[in-house]
Amino acid sequence: MEINIWGMIGLYGxxxxxxxxxWFGRQKARKKRGLDELYYHIWQKARSYSWYVTLGALYVFFTLLNFGIELSTAMVLGILLLTHVASWGIxxxxxxxxxxxxxxxxxSRVKVGxxxxxxxxxxxxxxxxxxxxxxxxLFSIPPNLIALFTALTPKRKDSEVTY
Structure with missing residues (x-):
């Protein structure tokens, strides 16, 4: 049995x-009175929606299995965890x-992004x-960043120029 030291450092680190x-984020939010009912409502709603994204990822994996693609358990679980946590955050x-x-x-911008x-x-x-x-x-990083900036940037109204 071989132990991958960098894998263990990455996992537990x-x-x-x-x-x-x-913990530090909650301490900072508590000092600024940010842990109110709205905060809890938003993140409970986000967690609920992230389960739908995770369900979609499960269907993608089941489809890949039906096409005969071999998937390792660790890879699938890692991607599912990343999908759930990332969608919850976004x-x-x-x-x-x-x-x-x-x-x-x-x-519309959020949906497209x-x-x-x-x-x-x-x-x-x-x-x-x-x-x-x-x-x-790694090739997915640039389109993902562009999509996130598109989704999370409110559309600004151009200021009218009067002469």
Missing amino acids: GVIGGLLGW IGIILTINMSSAAPLQP LFVFITSIIVFTIISILTTNWLFL
């Missing part, structure tokens, strides 16, 4: 880093911006699985 970030950010911003996000984001992840994940080369997932 990620958990420790995530818990520390969560949906939570969108709901927070919409609830607390004077200029809410345009639903999320569609591009999800499609990019699915396409590059399938390509990575088919080619057994995970580096194809």
Whole structure:
């Protein structure tokens, strides 16, 4: 049995880093009175929506299995966990911006951005699985960043120029 030391450092270092970030963030929010009913409502709603995204990811994996593609358990569970946590965070950010911003996000921009984001992840994940080369997932970063900026940036009204 071979132990991958960097894998263990990444696995448990990620958990420790995530818990520390969560704890410090809650301490900061508590000092600024940010942990109110709206906060809990937004993140409960985001968690609920993220289960729908996770369900979609499950259907993608079952479809790949029906096409005869071999998938490792660790890879599937890792991608499902990443899908759930990332969608929870992204949906939570969108709901927070919409609830607390004077200029809410345009639903059409959010839908287009999320569609591009999800499609990019699915396409590059399938390509990575088919080619057994995970580096194809790196190609999904630019379209994902563009999609997130499109979805999370409110449309600004051009100021009228009067002469």
